[in-house]
Amino acid sequence: MSSLPRIARALRRTLLQAIPTVIGIVILNFFLLQLAPGDAADVMAGEAGSATEETMAAMRERFGLNLPMLDQLLTYLNNLAHFSLGFSPRYSMPVADLIGQRLPGTLTLMAMALAIAILIGLTLGSIMAAFAGRLPDRLISIFSLLFYSVPGFWIGLMLIVLFSVTLGWLPSGGNGTIGADLSGWAGIVDKARYMVLPATSLALFYVAIYARLTRAAMLEVRNQDFVRTAYAKGLSPAVVTVRHILRNALIPITTMAGMHVGGMLGGAVVVETVYSWPGLGRLAFEAVMGRDYTVLLGILLLSSLLVILANAVVDIVQTWLDPRIGEL
């Protein structure tokens, strides 16, 4: 296939561009860490309820908090080079391990939410484009604007009221039935039941964006010559819509989806606190409450890397969707 070298080129270009960004983020991260009031020793002393000057000094010595700033930056960079994000005094475990435990939860939640958002968004957008200017278009457009205006945490709580408290259909929080040792199909169903509400709350905002984007892109594409040609060849409207119009309309949507990974991570922070979903967001919230800045900045750094990764994936998907991209 001739698309492989193109994809490889796109990947290399994206990765090269990412390097200065990563360096900038790492340095910004470090200075934010320096700006944080009080250090881990203060927090631990506060929690212990009592600490002498000597124990504080000993703790600072142990965590390297008493070194000059440049040395601390070098230590920080050196640690990063060894994939170590530092040590969380509060959880007394390495930050990287802590994040590693929580990352899969957030990723599944985000993937599910993104899938829901794109699926419903594409469907609604296609309906809107098909009925452009008529009643279904107007109704869906008002609804999508409403979705766009609803705060994720509030709709999360309202869904709990409706589906867990009133109807009792779905669980209100957590990520699996505690103590129920389910496996196979039953286990998947159980997990899915816990995921429906958080993923929906997270997805709703993006459903609105994708619906409008799909509508605009499809309206733009369907007046183009190649679509007329496809009709003239005698292809059925369904085939034209899916293979010719939708495929081209997907390009702006994948661009946006890549840009939304960062936003979704942010949304996950709030939604996870609502549903006590054990993910990065919940960890970030706990870190804020515990003033555990090492963990907080580890999350910030890691989620930035996740965004860069997502952008690379989007580049590849686009190169695959549109043969013109990546040609030199």
Next chain:
Amino acid sequence: MSTTDLNAPSIALAGARQGASRPEATQQPEWHNLRAPDARTTMTAAVTVPPGRRELRIFFSNPNALFGVTFLSTIVLIAIFAPLISPGDPLGMVATPFLWPGQDWAYPLGTDAMGRDVLSGIVHGSRISLFVGLAATALGLSVGVVVGAVAGYFGGWVDDVLVRIIEIFQTLPNFVLLVVLVAIAQPSALTVTVAISIVSWPMVARLTRAEFRAIRATDYVMAARSLGFSRARIIFSEILPNALPPLIVTASVMFASAILMESALSFMGLGDPNVVSWGSMIGTGRELIRTAWYLTLLPGLAIVFTVLALNLIGDGLNDALNPRFSEERS
């Protein structure tokens, strides 16, 4: 999307100028073709393009936008006159706790777990939401426009450096960065405002930069440069007015998202602790979601409708300022 959209109004404006300069030329009798009209004199005569009359008419004939404007003005009035509408401290305990809405008409929206009036909370909460939203938008917009204008107009290494910085801020997940900033700077109305503007300026800067790059290449900017206009004059009176339409639309969207961010922060307990806000009301109400869900529902509706009003206004502005889009719509 932005660059192509942007070309439309700027071309239209350039066309309007040419149209306006033509009668000037024809007024001079027969041999007007002997000498080209002096660019300086025709320019001063041609600048009187009626600003935005048509756009305003389109905007106000849109029922959705009208609803948005009406609702938002109501909220603004409520925020301004909050102390008159519901006097007293919204954080003060005034009645028996857990009065449901409609149970006691002295407190039409009920009371919370500590016997605080929910209506009073919503009325006073509008102040912080609007204040933070407006201030953060103004701040973010100014920083973004200046950075974007400098990057787009000057190009070269200045552009390269600024684009890198913008990229760094756009890579950091907005809300995570917001939480980190507010947590580090300690929550207060001021830090929340500044933090929201820190996470929202890069979007404006990017848009402004794209606009400036497109407009810088147009003929009328070239003309202004050849007439020896100063850089500041070209940037502020030639390019910026033509870059405004998408920026105005962006401002309304930024306002809406600033309100959402503020409410999410105060929901998580990272808002100003001394002020009642819609987000913090939801945050305290959520503990009682099983028994007293109205405590969560009501402030949330206030957020939803305020943000919806802003989004409707943004849509209306977009239709009015980008004619190409509105044709598709109707």
